[in-house]
Amino acid sequence: MKTTRIPTPVVDEHEPVRWGVLGAANIAVGKVIPAMQHSAHSPVVAIASRSLAKAQAAAEKHGIPRAYGSYQELIDDPDVDAIYNPLPNHLHVPWSIKAAEAGKHVLCEKPLALNADEIAQLIEVRDRKQVHIGEAFMVRTHPQWAAVRELIAEGRIGELRLVAGHFSYFRRDPNDVRSRPDWGGGALLDIGCYPITLSRWLFGEEPTEVVGVIEDDPELKVDRLASGLLKFPSGQATFSCSMQLVPFQMMQIFGTEGRIQVEIPYSPPFNHECRILIDDGSEFVGAAGEVITLPAVDQYRLQAERFSEAVRGVGKVPVSLEDARGNMAVIDALFKSAKTGRWEKPA
Numbered sequence: 001m002k003t004t005r006i007p008t009p010v011v012d013e014h015e016p017v018r019w020g021v022l023g024a025a026n027i028a029v030g031k032v033i034p035a036m037q038h039s040a041h042s043p044v045v046a047i048a049s050r051s052l053a054k055a056q057a058a059a060e061k062h063g064i065p066r067a068y069g070s071y072q073e074l075i076d077d078p079d080v081d082a083i084y085n086p087l088p089n090h091l092h093v094p095w096s097i098k099a100a101e102a103g104k105h106v107l108c109e110k111p112l113a114l115n116a117d118e119i120a121q122l123i124e125v126r127d128r129k130q131v132h133i134g135e136a137f138m139v140r141t142h143p144q145w146a147a148v149r150e151l152i153a154e155g156r157i158g159e160l161r162l163v164a165g166h167f168s169y170f171r172r173d174p175n176d177v178r179s180r181p182d183w184g185g186g187a188l189l190d191i192g193c194y195p196i197t198l199s200r201w202l203f204g205e206e207p208t209e210v211v212g213v214i215e216d217d218p219e220l221k222v223d224r225l226a227s228g229l230l231k232f233p234s235g236q237a238t239f240s241c242s243m244q245l246v247p248f249q250m251m252q253i254f255g256t257e258g259r260i261q262v263e264i265p266y267s268p269p270f271n272h273e274c275r276i277l278i279d280d281g282s283e284f285v286g287a288a289g290e291v292i293t294l295p296a297v298d299q300y301r302l303q304a305e306r307f308s309e310a311v312r313g314v315g316k317v318p319v320s321l322e323d324a325r326g327n328m329a330v331i332d333a334l335f336k337s338a339k340t341g342r343w344e345k346p347a
């Protein structure tokens, strides 16, 4: 039999990837840029804002060498290798396409698109321009979730059968980007996406059918409370999320012989140890078993480092466009189910 060997590209995994940031968004200046500036090989070299003064202020504060007063100028900067896109949700796909057309790699905030169909355009430009594009689900690079996956694979809770998640906070601000229905506002796109991506990742499968129950804010017309039931080939996932409930987050993973609880599943602070409880179910009240403690880590730094390594040919983009498409298809089906009142199949 003929064997063809494809040579491994020679890359320097430590050569820095030079990042540019599109928009002085809260998440960028508050979390992602500081994390990148502390990373091994992901320096932020440029930032753009619709206001040059705002870009300059962010650049000065975060030690970023170049500031631009328009997004296109940053995309045209030949000394930027990769773009981080934290724009409002409706601008994720259009600006990510512009960046990729200019030959830039793109890490784009969640939710990557307003619906699954939009992602086809990103797949097309990624393949044609031979760039990397991924969705910024920082939870997927956090070691606590790698640890949970390992525990499941080792059989510590028997057979995985049920994943249950919740994510809520209270913010009712008409000026917030999440309060605009036409911009992809609402709780399901903003935070419901987390338990969905984690459930799909833990099962290693796509749900075959889903049911969604969604309540809109009567004035803002975006969903303020959403719940979903996802039927997987080997089990079920349930979740609820809200932008108008007491702040809380939880994720519980149930197997035939045990239960795993992740103390802070989605946004563990970078200076906070992470605890995972493994309950063997032997105590009726409370929990019996083991608590695993992981050192504090900045998941936004790890996200940037894993993406930069993928750009340098080491490893894969943590959340690929195909993976992002799977998540969006579930969200689309949940919105549809909430309207039809029936089970719907993610397309």
Ligand SMILES: NC(=O)c1ccc[n+]([C@@H]2O[C@H](COP(=O)([O-])OP(=O)(O)OC[C@H]3O[C@@H](n4cnc5c(N)ncnc54)[C@H](OP(=O)(O)O)[C@@H]3O)[C@@H](O)[C@H]2O)c1
Binding pocket: 022, 023, 024, 025, 026, 027, 028, 048, 049, 050, 051, 054, 086, 087, 088, 089, 091, 109, 110, 111, 136, 137, 138, 177, 190
């Ligand atoms: N991964 C996470 O942990 C996480 C956490 C929070 C948010 N996010 C995601 O990050 C994105 C931004 O969220 P955010 O809370 O940081 O929002 P934000 O503070 O409102 O930032 C959005 C930025 O988009 C730019 N922009 C462009 N056109 C705009 C318009 N017409 N109106 C308003 N802003 C416009 C603005 O930058 P300039 O004014 O500088 O141009 C603005 O600062 C969302 O997709 C969200 O889902 C992710």
